[in-house]
Amino acid sequence: MAEPLRVLFIPFFVPSHINPMTDLACAFASRGVDVTVAVTPANGALIRRTVEQAASAGHRIRILHYPFPAAEVGLAEGIENLATVHPSEEGKIYKAVDLVQGTHERLLREQLPDAVVADIPFHNLTYAAKKLGIPRLTFYPVGAFSVVVMGRLEEHKPHAGLAKGDNTPFLVPDIPDNLEIVQSELPNFLRIHDHHAENSDQIRKSSRECFGVILNSFYDLEPAYCDELVGRDARRGFFLGPYPLWSEKDDVEKAKVEDDGKCLAWLDTQESRSVVFVGFGSFKCFSKEQHWEMARGLEASGRPFLWALKEKNLPGDTAAWLPEGFEDRIRGKGLVVRGWVPQVGILNHPATGAFVTHLGWSSLMEGLIAGVPMITWPLAYDQFLSERLVLNVLRVGVRMWDGYRSSLPEEAADAVVNAEAISRVVSRFLPPGSADEELEAVRKRAAEYRPRTRTAVKEGGAAYNDLTRLIDSLKAFSPEAEWGDSAAISTPYLGFLTASPA
Incomplete structure (x- = not known):
């Protein structure tokens, strides 16, 4: 009997990412994939029950803890996600993203999974995984609409010529629908110089160069935006939502x-x-x-x-x-x-x-x-x-x-x-x-939408079929076929690969 596909999941430090990624991990496990979810200890407590329920159903799924650099970023022990910090300290959580790069690379080398599903902020993992011949998928907790619209706003910057405080509506350029927005309602990173703004180019580059992206949507929900995303914002798109339905959390x-x-x-x-x-x-x-x-x-x-x-x-x-x-x-x-x-x-x-x-x-x-x-x-x-x-x-x-x-x-x-x-x-x-x-x-x-969302994750549904397509693609993955002779690459983001293990 062939060994099961082994996939490592690494969510960002916020419940709105951790919980849906865990739901998605359970979906993989339900299809025979051997799953590991790597989280810091306090964040592991958020998903323990969900993982234990999936494991008790006979699925191969486990939690792997790694240390959160609380002292290094100036946070109290046990404070490990954005929902538990004061808004003035959010920057410390994002600083932790940079500090755990070496730890994540160590996990990849120790686990050597067949694939890694890593959250958006961990853009360096695209290149760390490629160095090891592992396909990386970028996890999005949102759908294609959000990714496409934010991408076009960042690319064209239609708000750049507006004076501060000018809230004249303007069209979002280069998207399937005619939609207007105003300056005050733009995503934060397009208005202020925050951690996301500093890393936005690297995040977009990473998402375009990795094996593919996973989104919390299904094709039938937003087909025009799914089509727009593939090839322009990502090499491949897998629309596997709604994530909660994979673990049947809608039961009253x-x-x-x-x-x-x-x-x-x-x-x-x-x-x-x-x-x-x-x-x-x-x-x-x-x-x-x-x-x-x-x-x-x-x-x-x-x-x-x-x-x-x-x-x-x-x-x-x-x-x-x-x-x-x-x-x-x-x-x-x-x-x-x-x-x-x-x-x-x-x-x-x-x-x-x-x-x-x-x-x-x-x-x-x-x-x-x-x-x-x-x-x-x-x-x-x-x-x-x-x-x-x-x-x-x-x-x-x-x-x-x-x-x-x-x-x-x-x-x-x-x-x-x-x-x-x-x-x-x-x-x-x-x-x-x-x-x-x-x-x-x-x-x-x-x-x-109540029956439509449920149909998506059932056998024959859009998300079910996309998950099958993804698992089959990962089983058939070959570094040589994917990258040719360029698997051992040199990029500005690979400095942590030679660092001592965390």
Whole structure:
């Protein structure tokens, strides 16, 4: 019997990358691949349960820990990802990316996998892997739309001639659709000189030169952008999403086990498709003023709502972050839950009728998986671009706010969405069958994605077939056929290959 294909996965230090990459690793393992997920100890705790469940099902999958350079970057022991640091210390996490290069190369030499799937920031691994004759795949936690649009903005820089503060809408050049954006909503790295901006050319070069890229999408979702990406932004593209469906995380009954009666039992008391779920992930948080406006707007809307309030991000007395008596007044009609919530279970619950979301890609995909219309409220990074996909291409949502917005925290703090605007949008989401024809059309299109996403990962589906294509390509891989005599290359990024093992 032939030895199974061995693949090493290395995610970036943030849960929104670690968790979906682990879901993808489970998909590989379910197809007979021998999988190792390399993470630092604290980040390993985030995925232990998922990996153990896959292993208990008989799949070859394990966690391999390597040290996080906390002391070297000035972080306390156990602080190892972007979700656990203050925004002012995010640069220390990115500094760790540079410091673990030697460790990653050592892992490659020790493990000698048949392939390595490494996250976007680890661009050096393309060349380290090539030196060892190993194909590297770049992991994207987003879809083709985001990669293509960011690539064209970076390539053409249509905003370069705009004066600071000029928010005149302009077309994103050289993409399949006519989509406009404004300067304040551009991804952060196109507006400020941060770590991503410093490394963007190297990241793009690495993605173009590696074996291929893996994206959290499926061809039928965004075919024009999948076609645009292959050959221009990558040599090969494999569209393997939605990642969560590979590990069947959309099951409401499974979520009830972890929910401890907080959310799903309350949803059981509500009417079908009546509840508006408000959830903004765990990375960014609002000002106190915006929390108050949110509370007032939700209360005034008259709609049942479930609000996931990230208490750990609120300094001081958390009670002061909501209007006095708010939770008493909305009791029975609304529910505020502090801390973790089973978002997938909530979205797939029959009572949930809309999703107020920041459009982080994982949340966007979870909304599509559930077939729930979205109320868009992007906050940073590529989320304002994703809003164009949701509103203009897929047409499965409505915008919360048409006023000024910004991708930079210091500017976003001054862009408060008032209670009246929140109430006006949320109040539209009456149960299905209302007289709001525009909303009914949005709701119908959103519902169509529930079966479409599930079909993608089933045998014969677009993502299932692409995973088969990728595994077959890796089994047939030959360094000589791929690179000829150039496997032993010299690049500016290979200095760490001769460093002492970490």
